[in-house]
Amino acid sequence: MLCGARSDASSLCGREGGDHQRDAAGSGPGGHAMKMNGTGMRIGVAVLALGASLLAIPSLLEAQRAAGISRVGWLEVCGPGPRRPHFDIFRARLAEHGYVEGKNLVIEQRFADCRYDRMPGLATDLVQVPVDVLFTMGTRAARIVAGTVKTTPLVVYSCDPFEHVTRLARPGGNLTGVTCMTTELxxxxxxxxxxxxxxxxxxxxxxxxxxxxxxxxxxxxxxxxxxxxxxxxxxxxxxxxxxxxxxxxxxxxxxxxxxxxxxxxxxxxxxxxxxxxxxxxxxxxxxxxxxxxxxxxxxxxxTQSEIYTMAAEQVAKILNGARPSELPLRQATRxxxxxxxxxxxxxxxxxxxxxxxxxxxxxx
Missing domain, CATH: 3.40.50.2300 (Response regulator)
Structure with missing residues (x-):
């Protein structure tokens, strides 16, 4: 997976790049740095490319907004089934708020094939697209994504409270969402x-x-x-x-x-x-x-229809300029x-x- 490869390269660069620099500083006559080998060069280039892509995210977002295009990330643990009523509800509600896919909205979808270990890489990939807001569902998935994404606005659908939500009225940080009250029931x-x-x-x-x-x-x-x-x-x-x-x-x-x-x-x-x-x-x-x-x-x-409708409404508010930290975590009522x-x-x-x-x- 491309994003996974980026992540691995990043951690690898941190180890090998540092070791290489220490070796170079203490090697060669007169303390002159030794010539970097091909692997080191590739790793160094990967680090620079990743850093450049992260620095470019704000300007890319500004360019998207200037063009009148909003991008929403949809991140699912498992793949799409033959029928997707919840996605259809989510997309339809966004359209009612003026965000129409194919017109002024792009929904970037990623699926982890029921592998939670793939979620951090996919979340990072969506951040680098970049998306204006990222939506994911499931308590375990929400916990993983919230631990990975620190600045991009997050909307999560969670049924069990987790540590990244400080309180319902003001979740704090870059996160808000909806809860289905399944645990309490x-x-x-x-x-x-x-x-x-x-x-x-x-x-x-x-x-x-x-x-x-x-x-x-x-x-x-x-x-x-x-x-x-x-x-x-x-x-x-x-x-x-x-x-x-x-x-x-x-x-x-x-x-x-x-x-x-x-x-x-x-x-x-x-x-x-x-x-x-x-x-x-x-x-x-x-x-x-x-x-x-x-x-x-x-x-x-x-009712799942209410949950995904509320999630889309939270996303629309963020696209309209609201801060996630100021949007109460909404609770199911039906x-x-x-x-x-x-x-x-x-x-x-x-x-x-x-x-x-x-x-x-x-x-x-």
Whole structure:
């Protein structure tokens, strides 16, 4: 990857360049510097090129603005699926604010192929484009990008508070964004699952431990009063999902609680989880309705349309001149309970009528 190569060259230059200079100063007759070899020359050129590109960013941004063109970075951990409703919502809302892709807006998209270790390089690449503002989604991704990008305005979609947000009213620094309140709603989600499956006493909590430590803590605290013993299945990368599902099938819990992170939420994993759960005869609880659309049993959480609409509004404000540090982190206000009764029937489960009546939507 080009940006990754830049990053590696930069760190390599720091080591080899410094060592070479020390060797040169103490070598040769009369202390004269030795002639730099070809590798040293290439490294030196790489350092100069990187430094020049960073110095050029402000002037490039000014040139873009003078031409009436805004650039927004869209950085995703996983690749785009066959359908991209959230991106479409984001783009449409920007258009409503006067920023139209193909006219006065360019959206620079980057995807890390579900590899978190690629995120810093991709974020750096977007900064060097340069973009006027960078948007990323997912708590773990937001943490990585916020630790990498220090000056370019950031808008993040995060469901679990992290250290780069000092407070909701004024996040501070170069960062603002939206939060879906998924962590705070985790105990309520467990209550709804217990109501749907009253006999459930062992529930498996599937999550990325680096993305949702607070969610796990809150859910563990709520479990005993509901008569539930919570077991934990950590999935930190896409390749870890299948082994964990195999373990879950052997453990045979009464239900599966899926805390969403970017990897578990990305195509095709919602459908994989639904197919597995039906085959294993496991009722599932999710945070977002697209899991239920894919065949999961039920979900309770923020509507994704509102989240991406608010994110686009934050981006538009920054493009209009607002400082991220002065924009409050916006919180979701619309939540929905969705139940897939078709899946319930496939599981041989009868959802209590009182719960069906409270649902915002029942899929038959």
């Amino acid at each position: 985790s105990p309520k989600r467990l209550e709804l699952l217990k109501e749907a499956v009253p006999k459930a006493s062992r529930v498996m909590f599937l999550h990325d431990p680096e993305a949702a430590p607070n969610a796990l803590k809150l859910t563990q605290e709520a479990a005993p009063r509901l008569g539930i013993r919570l077991q934990v299945a950590p999935v930190g990368a896409a390749e870890e999902l299948l082994p964990e599902l195999t373990m879950i099938a052997k453990e045979r819990p009464d239900a599966l609680f899926v805390y969403p992170d970017v990897v578990l939420s990305s195509h095709p994993r919602p459908r994989q989880l639904a197919d597995f759960a039906i085959k294993a005869h496991l009722p599932t609880m999710h945070a977002f309705r697209f899991f239920v659309d894919a065949g999961g049993l039920m979900s309770y959480g923020a 939540f929905e309970l969705v139940i897939n009764n078709r899946t319930a029937k496939a599981l041989g489960l009868t959802i209590p009528p009182s719960l069906l009546l409270r649902a915002d939507e029942v899929i038959e």
